[in-house]
Amino acid sequence: MKVVIIWFRRDLRLEDNTALSQAISYSKQKQAYLLPIFQIDPHFVDMKYDTSHEYFFKTLSVFANEARQKGLYLHLFYHQAIQMFRLLMDSYKIDAVFYNRDEAGYGAQRDHEVSAFLRKNGIHPSPWTDAHLHGAGEIVKQDGSMYKVFTPYFRAWSKAEKPKMMKLDDHFLCSKQMIRNQTLSKQGEQVLEHLVQSGKRHWEHVDVAIAKQALFRFLDEKLAAYHENRDFPFVNGTSKLSCFLKTGVLSPRMVYYAALQHESPQGAKDVFIKELAWRDFYNMVYAAHPYMADTEIDERFRNIRWNHDQMLFQAWCEGRTGFPIVDAGMRQLNKEGWMHNRLRMITASFLVKDFLIDWRLGEAYFSEKLIDYDPASNIGGWQWAASVGTDAVPYFRIFNPVTQSKKFDPDGLFIRRYIPELQHVPDEFLHEPWKMPIQIEESSSCIIGEDYPKPLIDHQVQRRLAIETYETAKNM
Numbered sequence: 001m002k003v004v005i006i007w008f009r010r011d012l013r014l015e016d017n018t019a020l021s022q023a024i025s026y027s028k029q030k031q032a033y034l035l036p037i038f039q040i041d042p043h044f045v046d047m048k049y050d051t052s053h054e055y056f057f058k059t060l061s062v063f064a065n066e067a068r069q070k071g072l073y074l075h076l077f078y079h080q081a082i083q084m085f086r087l088l089m090d091s092y093k094i095d096a097v098f099y100n101r102d103e104a105g106y107g108a109q110r111d112h113e114v115s116a117f118l119r120k121n122g123i124h125p126s127p128w129t130d131a132h133l134h135g136a137g138e139i140v141k142q143d144g145s146m147y148k149v150f151t152p153y154f155r156a157w158s159k160a161e162k163p164k165m166m167k168l169d170d171h172f173l174c175s176k177q178m179i180r181n182q183t184l185s186k187q188g189e190q191v192l193e194h195l196v197q198s199g200k201r202h203w204e205h206v207d208v209a210i211a212k213q214a215l216f217r218f219l220d221e222k223l224a225a226y227h228e229n230r231d232f233p234f235v236n237g238t239s240k241l242s243c244f245l246k247t248g249v250l251s252p253r254m255v256y257y258a259a260l261q262h263e264s265p266q267g268a269k270d271v272f273i274k275e276l277a278w279r280d281f282y283n284m285v286y287a288a289h290p291y292m293a294d295t296e297i298d299e300r301f302r303n304i305r306w307n308h309d310q311m312l313f314q315a316w317c318e319g320r321t322g323f324p325i326v327d328a329g330m331r332q333l334n335k336e337g338w339m340h341n342r343l344r345m346i347t348a349s350f351l352v353k354d355f356l357i358d359w360r361l362g363e364a365y366f367s368e369k370l371i372d373y374d375p376a377s378n379i380g381g382w383q384w385a386a387s388v389g390t391d392a393v394p395y396f397r398i399f400n401p402v403t404q405s406k407k408f409d410p411d412g413l414f415i416r417r418y419i420p421e422l423q424h425v426p427d428e429f430l431h432e433p434w435k436m437p438i439q440i441e442e443s444s445s446c447i448i449g450e451d452y453p454k455p456l457i458d459h460q461v462q463r464r465l466a467i468e469t470y471e472t473a474k475n476m
Contacts, residue, residue: 297389344381
C-alpha cells in the first residue's frame with residue numbers, strides 16, 4: 001500500500017493547514033493511505049528546558065489527544081529526522097512526505113537535508129508555505145532583490161494577493177489514515193509524557209477552541225482601539241495571539257481574514273494587520289541572512305567591545321536593575337512567559353545600550369522564556385534594538401528608561417502590578433524611586449538599596465559611553 005506522510009511541526013491544527021490539505025488531495029489522486037507524524041527533535045529537548053519548550057510540548061500533547069479523539073492517530077517519534085524516516089521506510093512504502101516548510105535557521109537546514117535524503121530514496125518531498133502569509137521569496141523588489149526596509153516592504157506586501165483559507169475533508173482524512181502503529185510511536189509518546197510532566201508550570205488554554213475564542217474576543221472587544229492602546233502595557237489592549245501563531249494552533253490566514261472582515265474601523269485593522277507583515281518581513285530577513293542568529297547584519301558593528309559583567313546581566317534577567325519599567329517587564333516575562341511588545345523594546349535597549357551587554361545574551365534569554373518565541377522575529381527585534389540589523393534603530397537613539405516609563409505607564413499601574421516593593425511609593429517618585437527622601441522611603445515601606453535596588457548605572461553616563469562604543473566600532 002502506498003503511504004503519504006503528513007509531517008506536523010509548528011502547525012498543530014487540523015484546520016486551514018496547507019500541507020495537510022495538499023496531502024489529502026494527493027492521497028485521493030494516488031489512492032494512498034495517510035500517516036500523520038510528529039518528530040520530537042532531540043536538538044530541542046537537549047537545549048535548556050524552560051518556559052518556551054514547556055508551552056510548546058504541552059500544546060503538542062493537547063493537539064495529539066484532540067486529534068485522536070477525532071479519530072486521527074498522530075504518531076510521535078523521538079529521533080533525528082533522517083533516522084525517523086529510515087524507520088518509517090522499513091515499515092511502509094512511502095510515496096511522498098508533505099510538510100509546511102521552515103525557511104530559516106535550524107529548521108531550514110533540517111528541511112534541506114531531509115529533502116535530499118527523501119529524493120535519494122525515491123520519495124517525493126512536498127514542502128509548503130504555511131506559517132506566514134507570504135514566504136521569504138515572495139515579496140521582493142522589481143529587480144528581484146530583497147527589501148531591507150520595512151515600510152516599502154509593507155507597501156508591496158499589502159498589494160500582494162493573500163492565500164485563501166482551506167477547508168479540509170475530515171472524513172477522508174480519518175478514513176484513509178494508516179492503522180496506528182503503537183510500537184513505532186511508543187518511545188515518542190513516553191518522551192512527550194515525560195516532558196509535559198517535568199514542566200514547572202501547568203499550561204492551560206493551549207487548544208484551538210481557546211485560541212479561536214481569544215481571536216474573536218480580541219476582535220470584538222479590543223481591535224477598534226488597538227492602534228490607541230497597543231503601546232501601553234497597563235492596558236489589556238493587545239491580542240496575545242502570538243503564542244497561538246508560534247505553535248500553529250491558529251494559522252496566519254485565520255487571523256488575517258478574521259481581522260480584515262471585522263466591522264472595526266479600517267485604520268485600527270490596518271495597524272493590527274501590519275503586525276502579520278512584520279512576521280513575514282523578519283522571516284524573509286532571516287532566510288536571506290542565515291547567520292544573523294550569531295552575527296550582526298550590519299558589518300560596521302561586528303567588533304563592538306561588549307561588557308561581560310555577569311552580575312549586571314543577572315540583575316537584568318531577574319528584574320533587579322533599579323529602573324522600575326525595566327524590572328517590571330522582566331518580571332512579567334519570568335512570571336508569565338510573555339512580555340508586552342513595548343517592554344520588549346525597552347528591556348532590550350536597556351541591556352544593550354545601558355549595560356552594553358551583548359544582544360545575543362538577551363536574545364538567548366528571551367528564547368528560553370517566551371512562549372511565543374519565534375526565532376526570526378526575536379532575533380530581528382534584538383538586532384533592531386542593538387542597532388546592528390536591517391532597518392534598525394540608529395545607534396545614537398537610546399531609550400531613556402525613565403522617559404519611557406513616564407510615557408507608557410504614566411500612573412505606574414503596570415509597575416505596581418509586577419513590583420510589589422513599590423506598591424506604596426507616591427506617584428511622583430514611582431518612575432525614579434531613588435529620588436525619594438528618606439522619610440518618604442520609610443513611610444512607603446520601601447528603603448532604596450534594601451527593599452528595592454538602587455539604579456545599577458547612571459543612564460546619562462552610559463548613554464554617552466554607548467555612543468562612543470558604537471562610533472569606535474564603526475570607525476575600526
